[in-house]
Amino acid sequence: MTRVRVAGGGLTHFGVHPERTSRALFGEAGEAALEDAGVDREDVESVFFGNFMGELAEHQGHMGPLAAEALGIDAPSTRYESACASSGVAVRQAVQNVRNGEADVVLVGGAERMNNLPTAETTDALAIAADDLYEVRAGMTFPGAYALMEDAYFEEHGGTREDLAHIAVKNHQNALGNEYAQFQKEIDVETAMEAPPVAEPIHLYDACPITDGAAAMVLVSDSYAEEHDLDAPIAITGTGQGSDRLALQDRDELTRTPAAEDAGAEAFEDAGIDPDDVDLAEVHDCFTIAEALAIEALGFFEPGEGIAAARRGETTATGDLPVNLSGGLKAKGHPVGATGASQVVEMAKLLAGTHHNSDAVADATVGVTHNAGGTVASTAVHVLEVVE
Amino acid sequence: MSDEPARDAGYDDFLDAIAEGEPYYLECPEGHGSLPPRQVCPDCGASELSESELPEVGTIVAHNVVHVPTPRFLDDTPYATAIVDFGPVNVTGQVRGLDPQDVENGQDVTITIGETETDGDRLVVFEPV
Numbered sequence: 318m319t320r321v322r323v324a325g326g327g328l329t330h331f332g333v334h335p336e337r338t339s340r341a342l343f344g345e346a347g348e349a350a351l352e353d354a355g356v357d358r359e360d361v362e363s364v365f366f367g368n369f370m371g372e373l374a375e376h377q378g379h380m381g382p383l384a385a386e387a388l389g390i391d392a393p394s395t396r397y398e399s400a401c402a403s404s405g406v407a408v409r410q411a412v413q414n415v416r417n418g419e420a421d422v423v424l425v426g427g428a429e430r431m432n433n434l435p436t437a438e439t440t441d442a443l444a445i446a447a448d449d450l451y452e453v454r455a456g457m458t459f460p461g462a463y464a465l466m467e468d469a470y471f472e473e474h475g476g477t478r479e480d481l482a483h484i485a486v487k488n489h490q491n492a493l494g495n496e497y498a499q500f501q502k503e504i505d506v507e508t509a510m511e512a513p514p515v516a517e518p519i520h521l522y523d524a525c526p527i528t529d530g531a532a533a534m535v536l537v538s539d540s541y542a543e544e545h546d547l548d549a550p551i552a553i554t555g556t557g558q559g560s561d562r563l564a565l566q567d568r569d570e571l572t573r574t575p576a577a578e579d580a581g582a583e584a585f586e587d588a589g590i591d592p593d594d595v596d597l598a599e600v601h602d603c604f605t606i607a608e609a610l611a612i613e614a615l616g617f618f619e620p621g622e623g624i625a626a627a628r629r630g631e632t633t634a635t636g637d638l639p640v641n642l643s644g645g646l647k648a649k650g651h652p653v654g655a656t657g658a659s660q661v662v663e664m665a666k667l668l669a670g671t672h673h674n675s676d677a678v679a680d681a682t683v684g685v686t687h688n689a690g691g692t693v694a695s696t697a698v699h700v701l702e703v704v705e
Numbered sequence: 706m707s708d709e710p711a712r713d714a715g716y717d718d719f720l721d722a723i724a725e726g727e728p729y730y731l732e733c734p735e736g737h738g739s740l741p742p743r744q745v746c747p748d749c750g751a752s753e754l755s756e757s758e759l760p761e762v763g764t765i766v767a768h769n770v771v772h773v774p775t776p777r778f779l780d781d782t783p784y785a786t787a788i789v790d791f792g793p794v795n796v797t798g799q800v801r802g803l804d805p806q807d808v809e810n811g812q813d814v815t816i817t818i819g820e821t822e823t824d825g826d827r828l829v830v831f832e833p834v
């Protein structure tokens with residue numbers, strides 16, 4: 318089985334770009350990825366594209382061919398949809414494609430256009446990641462679903478909204494200097510605490526923004542990297558995926574995310590590492606409580622301990638395990654179908670020393686990305702390591 | 706083909722049963738509970754599913770108060786949604802008969818069918834015992 322290298326990555330600005338189609342956004346990110354990789358587009362053998370709500374936002378299905386066309390690539394191209402984990406799952410498919418010898422060069426990423434819809438319609442579109450019959454028709458929104466998990470967490474483990482505000486403050490701090498981030502604005506705990514409610518106990522600063530953007534990367538086999546003398550010091554050494562029952566009401570517990578536990582365990586075993594070996598992580602903080610659940614599911618913290626990790630300084634840029642040095646979904650933004658791929662792009666740069674926050678993790682060799690769909694009914698986890 | 710939206714078999718039957726005061730859940734030979742539509746038990750795959758009576762009273766295990774709704778609930782905010790434990794199954798619905806801010810976990814409720822303020826669509830509603 319060949320090892321998979323990250324040859325290059327590209328991102329658009331994450332932000333409010335309602336006039337830009339997802340195909341145009343992906344064209345920009347993909348072009349940047351090919352240039353960064355120094356790989357000829359003719360060498361790309363397959364395209365893996367993540368997108369969640371194209372039908373609702375752009376009246377566009379069948380986006381795989383469009384994604385390849387946007388890059389002038391003549392190769393099989395498939396769209397992957399797993400809600401907010403769409404491009405994390407696409408990355409996993411791309412990794413497996415290279416590993417099993419089907420291809421030496423693949424392009425993988427995702428794009429999402431969201432701000433062209435009014436907020437209520439975007440809320441409606443995001444809600445379809447939940448169970449339509451038993452959740453959406455009962456009035457559950459996407460923030461509302463995480464609010465139920467947060468409420469259950471408080472009930473079982475304690476913790477406070479103020480603990481969660483520290484996660485938001487940390488991720489905003491990390492986004493300062495990230496030219497791709499939607500917010501490059503410091504916030505304080507008081508501001509987060511006083512923000513208006515979205516779905517109590519979730520308030521505005523607990524929630525990621527609505528974002529347009531795209532991410533892409535070129536993955537190559539070890540042998541291709543050597544033959545073409547590529548500067549590709551980072552490898553994806555572990556991949557894992559997990560699923561859970563779609564509706565919260567059908568799960569045994571509301572305060573754990575078994576799909577992420579499974580994906581993490583599989584990815585760590587695949588890479589031959591333990592949670593203790595991990596130097597930094599990019600996790601799916603669509604809401605502040607989601608970051609707490611993620612770092613617990615990955616085994617970095619015991620259940621009930623994740624919520625105050627940022628407050629204790631353990632997951633800040635200067636902590637033992639920096640989490641979301643990109644700014645996370647919270648401050649960098651969350652163009653749903655692009656998020657999983659963008660986490661991997663950011664992580665590769667962090668480990669390669671080319672990220673604005675690389676100095677915070679100068680000696681780091683192992684990073685983990687965690688991309689969750691819906692209320693974590695889908696999760697893709699990847700392990701990235703410095704191999705050169 | 707008709708211009709009327711089709712029923713969702715199983716789900717709409719479940720709501721009808723609640724409205725008639727005879728709510729049920731699906732039970733497999735192993736005793737796992739689930740809600741329709743189901744071909745097999747999601748826990749064990751058993752295909753012999755029978756309708757069993759849903760316990761009359763359930764307990765709220767988690768709740769929220771929604772302020773930013775989807776279009777179908779624009780005139781309904783703020784409202785509380787809750788996940789209610791009925792024993793063999795949990796059910797999600799809107800809590801009525803209480804100020805949303807007064808809803809608490811541990812509260813015992815019964816299940817009924819209500820309509821949204823916005824469009825009059827029917828939905829699962831919980832009322833305090």
Ligand SMILES: [Zn+2]
Pocket residue numbers: 733734735736737746747748749750751
């Ligand atoms: Zn069963």
